[in-house]
Amino acid sequence: MAGDVTWQTSAPLPRRQNLADGVYEALKELIMDGNLDHGSRVNxxxxxxxxxxxxxxxxxxxxxLEAVGLVTxxxxxxxxxxxxFSKEELYDLFEFRFVVEPWAAARAAERITPEGVAALKAELATCPKAPTGQYYQSYRGLSAHDERLHDLIQxxxxxxxxxxxxxxxxCHLHILRLRYRGGMGTAALREHRQLVAAIASGDAKTAEAAMCAHLEASRDRLLPVYDDPTDR
Known part of the structure; x- marks a missing residue:
């Protein structure tokens, strides 16, 4: 663990039965924000x-944290x-997602029910606008929403x-470790609304295309990180 680690987190640790949860969130925040050097030993x-x-x-x-792939x-x-993630690992991840997620979106559209539409719209409502901060505490809500929406479609x-x-x-945690900017969140939420509308329409081809477009845009938003190493 690096000697210049900034240990201060956004909230004090709880002192009773939720202490383990508080420690988990504190360490997760330190890792997501890069305050613990990538690949460094935890003392x-x-x-x-x-x-x-x-x-x-x-x-x-x-x-x-090991279970979610943030430590080994x-x-x-x-x-x-x-x-x-290296650039090659990022491409590998998205290659997998292109196999799994467009199919799921199409199938979800074919099977959609009024209850399913309501669940998708309710999930959109949990994150009505993108956060502007660049630290995990500000965008953790967006990260959780992103994960829940994609899981719901599955x-x-x-x-x-x-x-x-x-x-x-x-994938959502590992992608956001690379870099978050406010513009990323705004674009992602716009694509989420388009994706939900496509699935709700019941048109499998439209839903599949919407998911492909979302994944392509997500991947392309991250690629500049590898062109400028100081931006990581």
């Missing part, structure tokens, strides 16, 4: 001291933060195997 003693907690909730938090555990080395498609496969990628 448990230092982390516990700086966060003012015992190692028990810290270890519990690290197990949860190696024998005799302990936990380290995962490196950012659920409406009726294929639980595909749904679980997409969930295991934790």
């Amino acid at each position: 448990l003693d230092e982390a516990a001291r700086q966060l003012g907690v015992s190692q028990s909730p810290l270890r519990e938090a690290l197990v949860r 555990k190696e024998p005799f080395r302990g936990y380290s933060t995962t490196p950012l 659920s409406l498609s009726g294929n639980d195997h595909m749904r679980r496969a997409l969930a295991r990628t934790h």
Whole structure:
């Protein structure tokens, strides 16, 4: 763990039964904002001291962070933060998403019900506008909405195997670790509205095209990060 880590997080840690959740969110925020160097070892003693907690909730938090792919555990080395996606890994991720998600959008449109439409619109309402800040605390709501919407579309498609496969990628967290800007969120929410309208229409081809367009735009918004390494 780097010596110049900024340990201050956006909210104080809770002191009773939710302490483990608070430690998890604090470490997640530090990783998402890049305050813990990518690929660096997490020093448990230092982390516990700086966060003012015992190692028990810290270890519990690290197990949860490992499950979402933000840290890895190696024998005799302990936990380290995962490196950012390389350009090749980003392309691989989107190649997978292009296989799974347009199909799911088309299938969801074919199977759509009034209840499904209501669920999609309710999810859109949870994030009516994009955040403007560049730190995780400001865009965490958008990240959660993005994940929930794509999971809901998978659920409406009726294929639980595909749904679980997409969930295991934790793609939304890894993508937002690269860089968030306000313009990204505004464009993503616009595409989400178009996607929901396409699925709600019941037209499978339109829904598939809307998802493809959303994924292409999402990928293209991230590629400039690799052209300017100082922007990461």
